[in-house]
Amino acid sequence: MHGDAVDTLGIDSVWFDPLWRIEVRLTPLERTLLTTWPVRRLAFIAHAGAASITTTQTYTRLEHSLGVLALVAHFAPDDALARVTGLLHDVGHLPFSHTLEGLGGLDHHTLGRAAVRGLADVLHDGGFDPEAVISTDDGALPSPLTNRSGGLKLDHLDSFLRSGQAHGRTTSPPAELLGRLRLVDGTVDTDAATAAAVVDLAVREARAQRSEANIVPNVVLRSLVTRVLDAGTLTPSVFAGLTDDELWAVLLADPATVDEAVELRRNPEHWQFADGHTPASDDALAHVVRRTYLDLPTVDGAVITSEDVTDLQRGIPLDLAVQRTRVPSALRSGTMTS
Template identity: 50%
Template sequence: MSRTGPPMADTTGNAGSYWDPLWRIDVRLTVVERALLRSWPVRRLAFVAHAGASAVASTQSTSRLEHSLGVLALTARFAPDDEVARVAALLHDVGHLPLSHTLEELAGWDHHELGAQRTRLLAPLLAEHGIDVQDVLDVGSGTRASVLSGAPGALGVDHLDGLVRSASAHGRTRAAPPATLARLEVVDGCVSCDVATADDLVAMVADEARLHCSELNLVTTTVVRRLVTLLLEDAPAGTGADVAAMTDDELWALLLASPSTAEGARALRRDPGAWRVVDVDDPASTHGGVVSTLRRLYLDVPLVDGTIPRQPHPAHADLPAVPWTYAVVPRRAAGS
């Protein structure tokens, strides 16, 4: 039996190339990309779950590093000679907190701001290879046009990789990712395709939004945010900066060791199905309930014939309006 890639998808860069197992793209790594893969800001992403807290209760085990390498692979396919865009693709998620979006905005955290700070720390390494860190930041922010910067509402390379990678982990892809990729092009940073392929992608966008609205995701996210809030309330000043730089395993170790969070952290890891979501007006929400708000959904869609299909798309019709405020309660309090 012949194979189309190496026996292992090596993320160290030492082999000089990276074979992306999702898209089946063989990326010949540049010298600076190999150096970045050995830097801690990038390497740390191997220990941060792309799915955030819901990774403890689902089959999605993809790391932020896998996703970042996937975005690099797509950038190398669509803009192989744009060295700055390739670097920006590899670095675009270095600002993520432990458990990714789970802790976003808690304690004033913003992964875009943290990402810019961490990217600037890599300025000497980038300069060694003739790359200005500001150019990388400009690509990341969209100030400089590239394959990574698109129009509002249009699906971009970053969200394309995250969308299809998540769909693959949950068995939701309509076609094999390489077959889908063969039907795509990128126009001014926007993914563009034919009607049939767009329908497949839009269906995956809707499914991904339903994942974010699911009880499993809302429960795990809300409980972890509550635990980290308790942790920071009892911790010495400056602990927030330490937490923001942690990996997932380091955060879990801290939560499991801290008196104010140990019991809750153990309970969530052992039985994440012990909670449920109820309406904030439900009487059960007053019995140990934690109120939270889902503030946004990612509903970007691909271009068809150079234009964004009408919004909201019919496939998104059954999604809840956001912001959506809800309560997470122990199942015994919800009567089940």
């Protein structure tokens, strides 16, 4: 059984996932990957992005990636390729995850493929072709991680439950719920009552992602990072490899962003949704929600529907705007410091 400290280095060759309460006996390759920088870097990337500033969802991309590994090990323990892919599936994320996706023309899928290829020596030593890992992640190769039906997959299952636990949305322990789940051709399958609980978590996650606590820090941070990218203070190639704290250091060192970066961390309540769907003033920040993750489990092999899910999907794209409602006197005078 696991010890008193749950380490993310595989020191004792075991990963015990505290959410799912799954004990994974790590392979030598998995242990080695946990010591590489592309994987270690995920320990410094917030899974919730900038919402980690204003919510209790503060766990990292590494915790999520290890959670996906644990789920693959639970449902398909002997699928070594899927296990490695689960561990590596998020290595391309920018700092603050989805918050900054697309800035500088960057996307985490392209960056992830490059990161996996950069681990070619490690993967080859472990008996794996990096192109096979990429094809598995892309869904080109059949895998417990992907499905053709568009139903709930393990990646999103971990996201819904991990976020739900962080926000207090879960009504039963995730490990208990796991005992009622099956994996059928890459799709999470269960009974009607358990499916309803999972659907509720997916819906509430989607609503949370449209909330003021989520949108405000995401929009303001995107604005600040856009500013340093446009000014050439930060190049896309450097930006892509930063951690959250390293990006903060850039914003806090730049005279053009330092005041607002400090204010965002200290007083995020100084920004709020603008009334209606159009900017309330010329300096309001427009934002469009273009995607929502709402894939659902099947029930005894049958596809299910949800009116709540349909309503949320119907609302995409969703136009929003964030308005500064208060400017501290220190910011107006340019005297605010970190």
